[in-house]
Amino acid sequence: MDVNPKISKRDPKISERDPFSTLADSLLYIIVSFLPFKEAVRTSILSKQWRYIWRSTANIELDESFFVNHEESDQIREERRRDFLEFAKEWIRSYQEPTVKNFAFSCSKPGKFLTVIQEFIKFALKRNTKGLALDFSDPEWKENDTPSGALNLPSEFYKHVSLESLKLVACNLDVSAFNFRNIKDLSLGWIELNESSMKTLLNNCPLLESLCLKNCWNMFQLIITDTINPRLKKFVLEKCIFFGGPNWVYIDGPSLRFFKYSGLVGYFKMENQRCIEEAELDFGSEPEFDMLGDLLCELLEQLFSAKVLTVDSVFLQVVPCGTEPLRTSNPLNTKHLILKTSIHNNELLGIKFLLESCPFLETLTIDLGPSRIFPDYVPPFQFTPAYCWTRDLVLHKCLMRSMKVIEVKGFKGTMNELLFLKYLLVLGLLLEELKIYLSNDVDEDGNNIETYRKRAMERVLPSIISSKKLQINFMN
Known part of the structure; x- marks a missing residue:
């Protein structure tokens, strides 16, 4: 990819109609990386110049919902899922850029495709991605389900300490190996989290600014203090199942700006919340x-x-x-x-x-x-x-x-x-x-x-x- 933006020589009549036609591909790569992935793909129909620009976007989102309609039969969904994975493999093979800013991958029922999915994750990690989102939940799961058989993350994942944004849904998380000191945005869903593992996570994320927990289970209580997470500004707790009784949430810190709670009525102790x-x-x-x-x-x-x-x-x-x-x-x-x-x-x-x-x-x-x-x-x-x-x-x-x-x-x-x-x-x-x-x-x-x-x-x-x-x- 040309890193020195230069205006190429083009037909002046075309340039009047389309100001983007005067820009070098290197600038178009930057522009397309600001678009959501689906919108980036759509730019391929704009002109011959745009046809392959989207393949160099720094924000990659591979989501099976682009291919799979979950209202169709199991057989058709399985065929569509395989088509999606073939598309994803082809995308990975053809991607030439050295770095990826954000990488998101979503696939339900990953059990049959563990090897190839782990290769997708390693692809993003090798390109030093700062934002990683992995979602293996099933749309058929109900609110109070505690699903088993979640996907194991490759060992390379726990060594990628430069992550700044992380979203994990329906993954087996080894909390003892979780040491992402640079994370600012953490979102966990459909993951078992007890009080000890939650405390370890929070202790290992001193720069945390946003925390979102959805459909997690087995917590006895949740404690967040400004001595451990002084920068936390956003906290979302949705439909999590607390063990052994009503939900008990304790938050002590002056920095919280946004608070969202969805679930059963429980006990809340929110000290010094003058900034919400x-x-x-x-x-x-x-x-x-x-x-x-x-x-x-x-x-x-x-x-x-x-x-x-x-x-x-x-x-x-x-x-x-x-x-x-x-x-x-x-x-x-x-x-x-x-x-x-x-x-x-x-x-x-x-x-x-x-x-x-x-x-x-x-x-x-x-x-x-x-x-x-x-x-x-x-x-x-x-x-x-x-x-x-x-x-x-x-x-x-x-x-x-x-x-x-x-x-x-x-x-x-x-x-x-x-x-x-x-x-x-x-x-x-x-x-x-x-x-x-x-x-x-x-x-x-x-x-x-x-x-x-x-x-x-x-x-x-x-x-x-x-x-x-x-x-x-x-x-x-």
């Missing part, structure tokens, strides 16, 4: 309704500094069912609240709880969709859902003092949606913008999309609007 900017909470895994409001309220107060807060339907149903059913003991600093909800009757008190707990709220996003509704839900006190946004009015401070933007996604114009929206319009004194993204589904009466969209608009527009600055936009 965004938090996402999803408890959709809960099998049944339980009076765990105090645990969620305590977690919420520990995340008080989060400017952006996302909660799900289960959170809305459970959080008011604690000692304090109306609000958190101390106000939250949330400026943008995202509610993943269906505005079901079970969720109404949780919505009011959060509006009252967020006096500085500026943007409210109502992300409408299917919710995990508990049939055995018990409200913390007697109330009439139909009066929630009409007779039983609460003048939340955020509506009177700070809220400026409301976004509604998936709007259908149901009664609960309309009552809540009209309540916001009546009391939102400072509102500047209401953005309504209409649902593509048919409405509750089975009307076609255009008919129900028109009706939805007619239901909203006659509302009494308090803010003179408000602009209402309906979007598809």
Whole structure:
């Protein structure tokens, strides 16, 4: 590859139409390496000059989903998987560049192809890749599965100490040999991790800035401190199975900026979290309704500094069912609240709880969709859902003092949606913008999309609007 970029002589008429045609191949190699792998492949149809440029990209992603449709029969999927591996082998053989910046490989059911897959991994390591992502999970696995037969990593893997980003899914990980002192971004999925192995991993990653654990199992508790990982800014814990009881998570450090949790309600102790900017909470895994409001309220107060807060339907149903059913003991600093909800009757008190707990709220996003509704839900006190946004009015401070933007996604114009929206319009004194993204589904009466969209608009527009600055936009 020519490392000295030079403008080649080309037809000036072509150059006027296509400014890239004046660039040397060495520059095009750099440009294509900024593209996602699939987009890089598509550049091959642009012109003869671009035909083979994509083969020199520094960001390689070999994913069986490019070939395999997991809805097809087992036989067809197996044939497609073999085609994919042949493509991958040909790619590896023809690749001429000395280094690879990022290498990602994904293949389910790797058992029959262990030798060739290990050669792919060695290929990336020999080219001194800084980012490695290996995914051998099966789309058919269920949330609580603990699969066996994960792929063993070659010994060369543990000697590649220059890695800065690592993602491993469904791999057998030898924690005792894990010594990647330069890693900043670590993601592990479908891997057994006990308390001891997790501690070893964290101790050996002093530069860690982002940690993601998904579908891992056998942990008793998870402890992260700033004395071991002082640079950690992002932490994601999704659907991990804790051994012997409820989840127990302890985090002590001032550096965390982003926190995402998905799983069962557990015990959280998050000390000194004054720097968190965004938090996402999803408890959709809960099998049944339980009076765990105090645990969620305590977690919420520990995340008080989060400017952006996302909660799900289960959170809305459970959080008011604690000692304090109306609000958190101390106000939250949330400026943008995202509610993943269906505005079901079970969720109404949780919505009011959060509006009252967020006096500085500026943007409210109502992300409408299917919710995990508990049939055995018990409200913390007697109330009439139909009066929630009409007779039983609460003048939340955020509506009177700070809220400026409301976004509604998936709007259908149901009664609960309309009552809540009209309540916001009546009391939102400072509102500047209401953005309504209409649902593509048919409405509750089975009307076609255009008919129900028109009706939805007619239901909203006659509302009494308090803010003179408000602009209402309906979007598809």
